Amino acid sequence: MSQLEFLPFTKPTLDEETIQSVANVLRSGWITSGPKVQEFEAALSEHFGGRPVRVANSATAALEIGLRLMGIGPGDEVITTPLTWVATVNVILKVGATPVLVDIDPATRNIDLDLLEKAITPNTRALLPVDLAGLPVDRRRLYEIAGAHNLRVLEDAAQSQGATSHGERIGTKGDLCSVSFHPNKNITSIEGGALVMNTLDEAREFEKWRLQGVERLPDGTMDVTLPGGKCNLTDVAAAVGLGQLKRIVEFNTKRTRLAHRYFDRLNRDLGLELPVWSDDSNWHMFQPLLPLERMKFGRGEFIAKMKDKGIGVGVHYPALHLFTLFRAMGYSEGQYPVAERVGASTVSLPLFPGMSPEDVDRVCEALEQVMKEALA
Numbered sequence: 001m002s003q004l005e006f007l008p009f010t011k012p013t014l015d016e017e018t019i020q021s022v023a024n025v026l027r028s029g030w031i032t033s034g035p036k037v038q039e040f041e042a043a044l045s046e047h048f049g050g051r052p053v054r055v056a057n058s059a060t061a062a063l064e065i066g067l068r069l070m071g072i073g074p075g076d077e078v079i080t081t082p083l084t085w086v087a088t089v090n091v092i093l094k095v096g097a098t099p100v101l102v103d104i105d106p107a108t109r110n111i112d113l114d115l116l117e118k119a120i121t122p123n124t125r126a127l128l129p130v131d132l133a134g135l136p137v138d139r140r141r142l143y144e145i146a147g148a149h150n151l152r153v154l155e156d157a158a159q160s161q162g163a164t165s166h167g168e169r170i171g172t173k174g175d176l177c178s179v180s181f182h183p184n185k186n187i188t189s190i191e192g193g194a195l196v197m198n199t200l201d202e203a204r205e206f207e208k209w210r211l212q213g214v215e216r217l218p219d220g221t222m223d224v225t226l227p228g229g230k231c232n233l234t235d236v237a238a239a240v241g242l243g244q245l246k247r248i249v250e251f252n253t254k255r256t257r258l259a260h261r262y263f264d265r266l267n268r269d270l271g272l273e274l275p276v277w278s279d280d281s282n283w284h285m286f287q288p289l290l291p292l293e294r295m296k297f298g299r300g301e302f303i304a305k306m307k308d309k310g311i312g313v314g315v316h317y318p319a320l321h322l323f324t325l326f327r328a329m330g331y332s333e334g335q336y337p338v339a340e341r342v343g344a345s346t347v348s349l350p351l352f353p354g355m356s357p358e359d360v361d362r363v364c365e366a367l368e369q370v371m372k373e374a375l376a
Helices: 017-030 035-047 059-069 088-092 112-118 139-148 200-210 236-245 248-265 299-308 337-345 356-374
Strands: 051-055 076-082 098-101 125-129 152-158 176-180 193-196 214-216 223-224
Touching: 017 051, 017 236, 035 051, 035 193, 035 236, 051 059, 051 200, 059 088, 059 152, 059 193, 059 200, 088 098, 098 248, 112 139, 139 152, 176 356, 236 248, 248 356, 299 356
Parallel strands: 076 098, 076 125, 125 152, 152 176
Antiparallel strands: 051 193, 176 193, 214 223
16 A cells, blocks of 8 residues: 555645745744744734733643642642643642643543532642533633633643634633644644733733843843743744645645545444534544444554555544553542543544545445444
């Protein structure tokens, strides 16, 4: 099978204008943080309704800095979900706070907001919801809970660029909001992320946390006022991000059409549990759940058989509390049964703007063949 015949589960779409913009940056001699980063931040600010935005070399860094801007630290509890990329919880540990996990809603696969409210204690300082696969957590309900308990919110919107909740684009309203530009996200800057903030004071503080705590003084000298990191984005990455941001509506529209086709073409008799349909989603990923209890072989063999047919399949995400790190902290199997079931049976099918409708048909055909073998 040739390389061209293999359909990966995701692939960034980079146009020639963007590639040329990178070449121009390389020729300029200024390839670290500079004018392109400033241009990218300004474009992101416009995208997010004029709110201050600062970029970093990853969404993980943006999340951690967001917690630091909130003053979260030892003795504080931060409520989040066990069904997410592990970075969401790692940053809570990095600042010395305690992650409090809450199971997910079986339909949306996002954090269950009823359970979230019940998990609030006097030590709870912040909520850290995750928009899984591009479907936003209900922002109206989320902020009603946060307001009633006087809590800060750090939205992990790594997967939901361009998505909406109650008609409003994610990041244009609310508290702090982190987004990701990793290559498998809806738009990319190769690697990178950003934090949407409320005030310019927060943005200036972000800049210090982003780069060694350095504060430039008017006389050309500098001071260091906090133990910052090395999290700045390069102009090379920002040039890619600028080209991608121009196409975010186009990309998300294509993703939505492809998701529609999956719903139209997938054989319901195969027993797959499809994601809930929502016009709010940006369809970052398309994730059915396998009926493992009825299958002759497990998810690993399913993925291998799909690969043999030229179809790439991903796994996003295992329930993180079952990892060694979190088991050592006292978490155990059975604590979050919905997240565990979804994490064990989810598969991410190919979905990216460069796909054609016929590619979806090809995935569905391969899926039907493999599942009929599994269920025979």
